[in-house]
Amino acid sequence: MDQARSTISKIFNGEPHSYTRFNLTRNMEGDNSQVEMKLSSDMDEETGGNGAGEHLNHNSNRKPYVAQKLGRTPQNLCFMAVATLLIFIIGYLIGYLVHRKKDLAPTCADSMVRYDNRAAIETGAAPLMNWDKVKKLLAEQVSxxxxxxxFREFSSDNHRAGSLSDEVLGEKVVKRFREYGMKTWTDEHFVKVQDGPASGSNSFSYKGKQESPTGFLSYSANGTITGAVLYAFYGEEKNLRLLKSRNINMTGRVMLVKxxxxxFAEKVANAAKMGASAVLIYPDPSKASxxxxxxLYGHVHLGSGDPYTPGFPSFNHTQFPPINSSGLPKILAQTITLDMAISILRQLGGGNAxxxxxxxxxxxxDSDNITLxxxxxxxxxxxxxxxxxxxxxxxADRYVVIGAQRDAWGPGxxxxxxxxxxxxxxxxxxxxxxxxxxFKPRRSIVFASWSAGEYGSVGATEWLEGYLSSLSMKAFSYINLDGVVTGQKYLKVAASPLLHGLVESTLKEVNxxxxxxxxxxxxxxDNMESNVLEPMxxxxxxxPFLAFSGxxxxxxxxxxxxxDYLYFGTTLDTREKxxxxxxxxVPQLAEAATRVAGHMVLRLVHDHLLRMDVEKYNxxxxxxxxxxxxxVHSVLRLQPQLLSKVLTMQWLMSAYGSYSRAxxxxxxxxxxxxxxxIxxxxxxxDRIMMVERNxxxxxxxxxxTPFRHILLGSGPHTLQGLYGHLEALRMDHPEADAKLFRNQFALATWTIQGCANSLAGDVWSLDNEI
Incomplete structure (x- = not known):
């Protein structure tokens, strides 16, 4: 080969060239470009040794370099033809010898995967597998x-959050995930929870009789109070408003509710608003079985997560301001048994319910005093x-999360x-x-086993708080598996409106x-809205995934x-019950629940577009x-001085119109x-994913205010809160504030408009006509 290179060099009468230079110039009279290839040794001759000059002139009449050196004589042309033929023969001989050597060498074809047999590489957004085939694969798996x-593997008589049994169950889940070839990890939090007294139990005394229930309500205020008992049905706001309409004084009372x-948390919060000093909660007598x-066991934090690090994750060695959640009650709360409640009710005086x-x-x-x-x-x-x-x-960086609570008060x-x-x-x-x-899912699926669910979705909420900035851009849906089987007569679904269409198609596909x-x-x-759907x-x-994280x-x-299931929050939640x-x-219903959750998850990771209907919110x-x-019109009729010439509904109506159009x-x-x-x-x-968050x-x-969702959240910032504030203005309630209402009204209006702007996409597509 060295001799061949030497021969070629001698033919062209010069040293071998290390690179070539391409000069691309645009023909200004048309759209085509001229490409002129010149050898690098031309540079000095063209530019006079300084690298600039005549090579830019495409009208030069000079002959090409090779023609100048060799000339176009018959002798030279014949010599070039012979040299070309010689090069071809040498190349052919070299190629033949190399190919022959390969044929004689041993091969490893049997141990190699040929390209034709490899799995197809996805180059577009169309699914690699038909949806009917995906359903068939799932049907073959679930039994x-x-x-x-x-059930036997994950059953435990007592696995309260943070206990050794809870940790052992978590290790079993991790082991299973690893056996399935999944990437696994854990997430530790150090949370504050409230349990019953270290020794003994809480107690109450009524008309000379002392009782000591062993159940408790986590996050209750501590202390001792004495007050008159007031029966308040379920403790709903409408129940308490009815009592107030009867001019019944609720300040300092101990409310008895079922x-x-x-x-539980809402019952206690409603009682606190009315000035009650404590709440006793007992099982509904209609569920006497x-x-x-x-x-009874439960919690009374009007929120979720660790109430002593609101808005922050409870990681170890992290220092956040020593603050409490606004959802922690300031009054006492305690559960009592049905027998204890019946004894109290039989001795009550006063008017009829x-x-x-x-x-x-x-x-x-006022004489029916109780000390708690x-x-x-x-x-x-x-x-x-x-x-x-x-x-x-x-x-892969977009994922659906599917999770289930792992802890319980008892067998759970x-x-x-x-x-x-x-x-x-x-x-x-x-x-x-x-x-x-x-099967090749387009997007990822994250399986999560949460702890401390009984204390108010603590594990799940702390995870959300810890990784909110990342999750807000990547987690596009959450499917909850808590309490999926408690009976067989009804099927109830609580879901974001964006997922209603997915739920309906799933129910039509699962037997x-x-x-x-x-x-x-x-x-x-044939009427899913009235027979299946329920508020979350x-x-x-x-x-918290919906209203806190969007x-x-x-x-x-x-x-x-x-x-709710009769035995939630008790130690009687067993397989037998x-x-x-x-x-x-139970196994048949668990299979159906697996198929429902599986179809929803697989649809979300299979289709090219997320199965979410953004027009459902219209x-x-x-x-x-x-x-x-x-x-508003009702308030203007009765209290015109509050809103007249200050508030216009046009703002809110225009924001709704913007969302509808977007x-x-x-x-x-x-x-x-x-x-x-793709x-x-x-x-x-991405535009679809931003709707809920916005x-x-x-x-x-x-x-x-952790539950910030203005349509499905909780608080005065929501549209439902605005409606309630207007009712307070109409009734001239002392806590009603017209100025505060107008401020909240404007902020809610612009939140809807902002969601419409995000949904519209590009900035030049926005509609800000408010």
Whole structure:
């Protein structure tokens, strides 16, 4: 080869050149470009040795360099032809010898994967697998027969948050995730929780009889008080307003209320607003099968997470201001048994309870005094959240989170065991679909096992607080598995309106465990809104994801009652009790719950566009605006001096119009876009993901008002709060403040407008006509 190079150099009468230079110039008279290749040794000759000059002149009449050196004589041309032929023959011989050597050498073709046999590489946004095939793969994985062994593995008689049993269960979950080939990690928090007295129990004394219930309500105020008992039905705001309309003084009273309809925390908060000094909560007598001596456990923090680090994560060795959540009650709260409550009710005097309450109870008078002492203990506990992830193949940094509570007050079979079992089985099923079934999720799936759920979704909320800035851009949905099986008569779903369409399509695809046909045909009966959908309550574990973090969330349950499961918050939540409530169909219902959650999750990571309907919020906003508009006119008729010439509904109506147009524009953009374009799909999905988050009011503090969602949150900043404030103005309530209302009205209006602006996309597409 060296001789060949030498020959070639001699032919061209010069030294071998190390590189060539390309000169690209544009033909100013047209769109074509001229490309002139010159050898680098031309440089000095063209430029006179200084690198600039004549090579820019394309009209030069000089002959090319080779022609000048060799000339176009017949002798030289013949010599060049012979040299070319010689080079070709040498090259052919070299190539033949190399190829022959390869043929004689041993091959490893059997151990290599040929390109043709490799898995297809996704180059567009279209799915690699048909959705019907995905459903079939999931159907082959999930079986009721597999659940009994899983139930046994994750059952425990006592696994309260922070206990050794809770930690052992977490280790079992991690082990399972690793067996499935998932990447796992844990998240530790050091949280403050309140348990019952270190020795003995809280107590109360009524008409000479001392009682000591062993149940307790975490985060109650401590101390001892004496006050007159007042029966207040369920402790709802409307119940207390009815008592007030009867001119019943509630200041300093000890309110006696029963479980149901609203959370313990809301009952206590409502009583505190009316000036009560304490609240006693007992089991609803209509659920008498719970037993007269059954103790109740729960919490009364009107919020979620560690109430001593509101808005901040409870990581170890972190120092945040020593503040308390605004949701911590300042009055005493305690649970009592049904037998204890009946004894008190029988001895009450005073007037009769309202007929609407359908109760023969007396309300109580000033002489029905009770003394209550609460001495709960606040302690710090380490809790551990456990995670596993199946990574996506296109947008791996976008993920759906599916989670279940792991702890419980006692056995917690319905509260945590079933949900944890469904979580683990779903992780196994989808992992196997990816490894052996050829399924390739576009986006990632994060499986989460939370601790301290019984204290108010503490584990989940602390995780949200710790990683909120990251989650707000990447987590696009949350599916909650807590309490998914408590009966079989009804199916109830609480979800963000963005997910209603996904829920409906899922119920139509999943078969019922009770009878032939789909879940939709059995439970929805062609009207999902009235028969299946329900509002998401404050004590739902999905609520902080939705109202605090702005992540579209869903929670569902098979149930025998429209109210909560009878044995939640007790030590009677066992497999036997759940069998009785479900007709011994727990495995079959767990299978159905796995299919529901699985179909929702797989749809969210399979389709090129997220299954979320941004136009669903149009109706909700329109209805709230109409309600506020009617109430404003009512206030103007009765209290014209408060709002006259200061407030106009045009602002809020225009903001609603902007959102309506922006959501319709996004729907049109989706219809007119190329769905094979990954970048385009990602841009559209990002616009969809921002909707829920932009309904979080940026004008309130997440520490003081954690549930900032103006449509689904809680507080005076919400549209529902504005409606309530208008009612207070109409009634000339002393706490009503017209100036404060106008400020909140303006901020809520601009929050809706800001959401519309974000949904519209580019800045030149915005509509700010307010």
């Amino acid at each position: 009721a027969d597999k659940f009994d062994s899983v 479980t149901g309809r609203i959370s 719970i037993g007269g001596s059954t103790q 309202p007929e609407e309450w359908e109760s023969p109870n007396k309300l109580g008078d 002492g609460v001495d709960n203990v606040l302690s710090e506990k380490k809790i551990v959240n456990v995670f596993g992830v199946i990574k996506g193949f296109v947008d 079979f319905a509260a945590s065991t079933v949900g944890t079992s469904v979580l683990v089985e779903l992780a196994r099923s989808i992992s196997d679909m990816v490894k052996n079934g050829g 019922s465990p009770n009878k032939a046909g789909s879940l939709f045909s059995e439970f929805a009966k 309550k404050l004590d739902n574990a999905a609520y 992540i579209p969330s869903a929670s569902f349950r098979f149930t025998s009652e429209n109210s 759940l069998n009785a409530a479900t007709g011994n169909k 109706k909700i906003i329109r209805n709230r605006v109409a309600q506020i508009n009617n109430k 959501s319709s524009k996004l729907a049109a953009d989706i219809q007119n876009s190329n769905m094979d374009d 970048k385009m799909c990602r841009t559209l999905n 309904f979080l009011s940026p004008y309130v503090s997440p520490r003081d």
